[in-house]
Amino acid sequence: MNPHEQQKLHSTRREFFGRTANGIGSAALASLLNRSTLAGERRPDPRTGGLPGIPHFAPKAKRVIALIQNGGPSHADLFDWKPKLAQMHGQPVPEEFVAGKRFSTMTGKPDGKLMLAPIEPFHQRGNSGAWVSDMLPYTASIADELTFLKGMHTDAVNHAPAISFLLSGAQIPGRPTLGSWMNYGLGSEVDDLPNFIVMTSVSKNTTCGQIFYDFYWGSGFLPSKHQGVKFRGSGDPVLYLSNPDGITREMRRGWLDNIARLNQMQLEEFGDPEIATRIAQYEMAFQMQASVPELTDLSDEPRAILDMYGPGVEEPGSFAHNCLMARRLAERGVSFTQLMHAGWDQHRSLTTEFYTQCRDTDQASAALVMDLKQRGMLDDTLVVWSGEFGRTPFIQGDINNRKQWGRDHHPYAYTTWMAGGGLKPGLSYGETDELAMNVASDGVHIHDLQATLLHLLGINHEELTYRFQGRQFRLTDVHGRVVQEILA
Amino acid sequence: MNSNFSITLLLFCFALSKPSVAEEPVDFARDIQPILAENCYFCHGPDAKQRASDLRLDIEEDAKQSIIAGDANSSELYSRIRSDDPDEQMPPPDSHRSLTPDQISLIQKWIDQGGKWGQHWAYKPIVKPVIEARNAIDFFVQQQLHQQGLEFSPIADRRTLLRRVSLDLTGLPPTVEQINTFLADTSPDAYQQMVERMLQSPAYGERMAWDWLDSARYADTNGYQGDNERTMWPWRDWVIGAFNDNLPFDQFSKWQIAGDLLTNPTEEQILATGFNRNHPINGEGGRIPEENRIDYVMDMTETTGTVWLSLTFNCCRCHDHKYDQLTQDDYYSLFAFFNQTPVTGAGGNAQTAPVLSVPDQPQRLQLAKLKNELSKFESEQKRLIGALNQKQNDWELAQTKQLQETDTWSVWHPESYSAQKADLAYSNDGSLLTSGANPANDNYELTGKSDLATIQAIRLETLKHASMTAGGLARSNSSNFVLTDFAAYLIEPGKPPTRLPFKKAQADYEQTGHGAQLAIDANAQSGWAVLAPDKNVQREREAIFSFEKPVTLSPNAKIKFVLKHESIYEKHNIGRLRISLTEQKNPTLAGDTKQLLAALQQPNDSRSPAQLKLIQQKHFESDTDYQTQATKIDSINSQIKTLAKGYPKVMVMADSPKLRKTYRLNRGSYEDPLNEVSMRVPEMLAALPENITPNRLALANWLFSVDNPLTPRVSINRIWAKFFNTGLVKTLEDFGVQGEPPSHPKLLDWLAAEYRDCGWDTKHMIRLILNSRTYRQSSHTSSHLLELDPDNRLLARASRFRIPSWMIRDYALASSGRLVRKIGGRPVNSYQPKGVWEEASFGKKTYRQDSGDALYRRSIYTFWRRIAAPTMIFDNADRMTCSVISYRTNTPLHALNTLNNTTYVEAARLLASSVLKEKLTDQETLDKIYQRIVTRLPREKEIPILLAGLAHDRQQFAANNDNVISFLGVGDSPVEPNLDPVELASWTNLCIAVLNLDESLTRQ
DSSP, X not given: OOHHHHHHHHHHHHXXXXXXXXXXXXXXXXXXXXXXXXTTOOOOOTTTOOOTTOSSSOOSOSEEEEXXXXXXXXXXXXXXXXXXXHHTTTSBOOHHHHTTOOOOTTTOSOTTOBBOOXXXXXXXXXXXXXXXXXXXXXXXXXXXXXXXXXXXXXXXXXXXXXXXXXXXXXXXXXXXXXXXXXXXXXXXXXXXXXXXXXXXXXXXXXXXXXXOOGGGGOOTTSOGGGSOEEEOSSSOSSTTOSOXXXXXHHXXXXXXXXXXXXXXXXXXXXXXXXXXXXXXXXXXXXXXXXXXXXXXXXXXXXXXXXXXXXXXXXSTTSHHHHHHHHHHHHHTTOSEEXXXXXXXXXXXXXXXXXXXXXXXXHHHHXXXXXXXXXXXXXXXXXXXXXXXXXXXXXXXXXXXXXXXXXXXXXXXXXXXXXXXXXBXXXXXXXXXXXXXXXXXXXXXXXXXXXXXXXXXXXXOTTTOOEEETTEEEOTTTTOOOOOGGGBO | OHHXXXXXXXXXXXXXXXXXXXGSOOOIIIIIHHHHHHHTHHHHSSOTTTOOSSOOXXXXXXXHTTOOTTOGGGOHHHHHHHOOOTTTOSSOGGGTOOOOHHHHHHHHHHHHTTOOOOOOXXXXXXOOOOOOSSOHHHHHHHHHHHHTTOOOOOBOOHHHHHHHHHHHHHSSOOOHHHHHHHHHOOSTTHHHHHXXXXXXXXXXXXXXXXXXXXXXXXXXXXXXXXXXXXXXXXXXXXXXXXXXXXOOHHHXXXXXXXXGGSSSOOHHHXXXXXXXXXXXXXXXXXXXXXXXXXXXXXXXXXXXXXXXXXXXXXXXXXXXXXXXXXXXXXXXXXXXXXTTOXXXXXXXXXXXXXXXXXOOHHHHHHHHHHHHHHHHHHHHHHHHHHHHHHTHHHHHHHHHHHHHHHOOXXXXXXXXXXXXXXXXXXXXXXXXXXXXXXXXXXXXXXXXXXXXXXXXXXEEEEOOOTTSGGGSSBSSXXXXXXXXXXXXXXXXXXXXXXXXXXXXXXXSOOBTTBOXXXXXXSOSSOOEEOOOTTOOOOSOEEEEEEEEEEEEOOTTOEEEEEEEEOOSSTTOOXXXXXXXXXXXXXXXOHXXXXXXXXXXXXXXXXXXXXXXXXXXXXXXXXXHHHHHXXXXXXXXXXXXHHHHXXXXXXXXXXXXXXXXXXXXXXXXXXXXXXEEEXXXXXXXXXXOOTTSOOSHHHHHHHHTSXXXXXXXXXXXXXXXXXXXXXXXXXXXXXXXXXSOOOSXXXXXXXXXXXXXXXXXXXXXXXXXXXXXXXXXXXXXXXXXXXXXXXXXXXXXXXXXXXOOXXXXXXXXXXXXXXXXXXXXXXXXXXXXXXXXXXXXTTTSSOOOOOOGGGGGSOGGGBOOOXXXXXXXXXXXXXXXXXXXXXXXXXXXXXXXXXXXXXXXXXXXXXXXXXHHTTOOOHHHHHHHHHHHHHSSOOOTTTHHHHHHHHHHHHHHHHHOHHHHHHHHTSSSSOXXXXXXXXXXXXXXXXXXXXHTSHHHHEEO
């Protein structure tokens, strides 16, 4: 029997005993031993490690690839075409659009700020006629595959709290993030790779100062095995993946077998199922040492595919590379891949670095969607492209100094796009007012987006909970509406 | 297997035949309230906003309306929970909550038995059960075991016990000497003595401190953007020391919460308050300071609530608690204690005031050295003073005579004088006074003759006058002046005025950056000014300007002086002045001389204290030996000052002098205040005593008052959990109604009372626990026990659990013999794969690995960067917010870490080296390695596996020398030169394997 199966057997046995214990004993014992079920610690499914009863219903998507665009891409320059904004270029913001709104201290009071027209032309795209700026030619070309949420809005006005909010449903760091909830609820189908993987990138020579905090993929109060594993852009993709210098794989195999034998003796003596888990854990580590290099070795990708993702695809640490890796991970059954690309914080760089940002992300994002599609994987893979907020339709900086044009953080409206499993493609859902300032109709709040994502994965967001500090916590707090209108 | 199985079956049947639930009295707090809390309180609980109807099931009077005592079937509560009519059914179908049949029948029984209410166990006063057993722990645990027909497991063998105690109390494996000592000790109290030795080890404080740092969210950086480095580690060292000194837990706590508010607090008591300044600081651009400040105060409030009360206050930021009787008002009333901080929330300074400077060890040594020198110089000076005092009279006489002979200044009386803007008035004493216009800048011209044959120097006196600001020297805001230019001209009839250049300028006082020399330089704006650090400008000052060449005036010649005030400081024009001339070369400043002469001429007994001081000072200064000594002392003092500037600054607590009002914040938002609240403790608990000023100290005292049952229960429960992996109350962080009731309520209360009554003596409590039979059991598990009690809540065996990652590292280093046993100090950077900080911070933070001993310090001294925690640590609290629970998970990533991390590979090599040096047989070598890692010898059946592995590696390494060299090159420490490389490499790889055995990673 291989160690893996052995562990499963033990878990099952433990499951069985866990259940039978409920039926016996006095009230005090029942009260004591039952507590673990009462206290919300449901025993995981032995095969996947997921929770019993989850998925709650048939999922539309099996995995998620999140393309998080840190910094707040400017919706008014990319997706949210407003002729009136162009007309009003250089005029002060009408008071009724910003009355009572709070902006970052960099803007302070918005009174008298001047409107700034989109910096490049927009066109309607494909059969769906979705508006996409010329800034994003590749995304524009696949508009019919995408579902645009043009009425996104959030609660937070600064980066770290807003990204935390997007990914964990709370502005304060320390709550479990989307990927860890998914890992906790659904468990993992892969044995030789982590099930929640994070890759970060940033455009070269950017002035951006946003940092990737590890709480962006933290598991909060969920057991830490559910936290995201960051694949690094340099060195071993996974920390400590390589054997020490001079130790061959064959030598390692030999000792792992020996360790397993010695641990097996220990298991027989102590009877502690944790020992079986340990045996499996070391075996999985060994598998991972083979599967990760195989994963990151792009030599089996045809030239045409590499070219599709664009320049930089062969440089580890680039967004294009990460997008291709995301597809490879999806192929291997990884449930949640979180890409984060920083540098969208155009306070003073709308006519400069903004172009670099678009160039470095546009082609690969579109390629990922189309590559998944041509492999038939887009049907059960969900791709989400989103910033943590949008940017002010009015200017930050001097209207007479085009070189330093910028826009400040804007939580009141922005655009997110999604593609794949269970969505209506080619749909633009929701609208902002005529200046792209506030949501006018069909707004989607962060918690709604989260509820919808979970729904597509077959999870009722109100029922994926974890008991902590005496309370059942969930990703969507006490909010969240599944946006039925965008579901296929 | 077979026999095990039949025993299981037998016991199973036995268990089934035990009296059923019905016959045992149902306890409201233990059995019923958790069900109600879980399923009903969301709508029928404390939160007024969520309450769907008037019915409250958390309050006895209300709840009783829905039950008829003794008759479940007629009770509304019971019929509602049994109903399947969607309109009737409770909880309603859309609540996603439901009761199990067991729970429904428990409620039925509870009502049938009379529906007796009871207070939530955690809030009940602690009553110490009276028992006569020798060990209360064993008494209560055994009592419960017997109820289940169980017995204690046998006592674990001595090696296991030694290793267990060593890990639990020091976080380190026992050394070979410790093993031998303990095994050789045949005295009846050998075990107790061993526990005692471990408790006295300095490693004890380091081990205990780790969990405390997790709860204090301790880190070496701010977190967030910028992630600035802070210097809070003296506080960390204080925690370690406090554990080692066994500082009573009440003192330990009170100092940390409110040490600054104690009467005449010591530096140590203030240092302790660093506890609540360990929270992250958000320096992100665009953040509103008040928003940050509120975040920080919330963090302090919730951390205090969790650490000492295990109440989940954070729920009440936004609304009343859903389950516990805690209101939003309660939250902000507790918040009010911490809201008195002077911190504004602005910026990301990692040493935001209030701070306390605490020297590190090298600085302490340096300071001691300097102070030692200082005292030597000072005693030498004392001796000199004694000698000088002997000669006082002689000196005075000589000095008086000399001064009388050398006062060579003669006052100059100008013939004409004018100012550009102000009026100038002449007095007979030769002085000129300004009045009238008080312009921003003004220039004066004075012209007149002199009787002196040759003039060597000019003296300019600035004099006080009542018409000046504060009776001082000028009519500026500060009464200071800036003389930007002073020039002299020779005027002879028929000739243009000739400038008379000065050689140097000196003054009896010069403001920093405003020396007298600047009045004769080329810069038109710089000049002489006299504002003293104490801002006092009421002292008269003088400057002397010496000519380059002596000036001879012909009888018709005149001399002209031009004084310019052209600084950027407005109205800084000299208010009253007088000029004197001298024929003496290199004259000295006269101010002191004049005063000195006046003092000397005064009869001894009528001199003022200032005059006495002046005479003495001048006398001493005239002595070269004294001067030398004084210079040395000044130099030491300035070195001490410079040293102090480099002391680490620990952020500490303080209250603003003015009371800050506190408001309940709507949904926790800083910009949406509701009603005002005052400092008080939650209403459901005993109030603060009357007649005291409510402040943090009052709060700290209240936590440890007899009226508060939570703190003793909460704190002893956490101590317990260190030794059994689970608390008697499993939810270490929540003692509210949603928390788990204690597995052994009486034991918990007995221990809590004992902890309180013994004076919060932590080591005493640990002795009690470790000396119990319960603790000393074997951790072997039978299938029966596993079936009956998988989580070991009944304690029919000892707990067996993976040691935390920080301990795994310390453990490996200790086994290798390379662990550096230095306590405290600045944090260190050990081995870490390249680029982790750089990637997390876009290259803004560069990881600089330390070298030498710093690589082998205990993990607690590792630099903790909040945005990228040390990679060698896994499964730990994230140190962002307070955490009192630890998770132990097993992922392949952990295995990769302990198999491949340089730390472990190098430790394995060092361990192998030190054993191989003894030149033993393979079997003996193996024995030594096993002893050092798992405290025991390898078993018969283990040896062939290990030796086969070794043989295989010998073969592999012998065939590939490059591999040997690379493998032995891992880590900074040099390779032992006198060992066969193939042997060393093979044994090293074996040691890696042994370090990774389940047994090595586990405390059992």
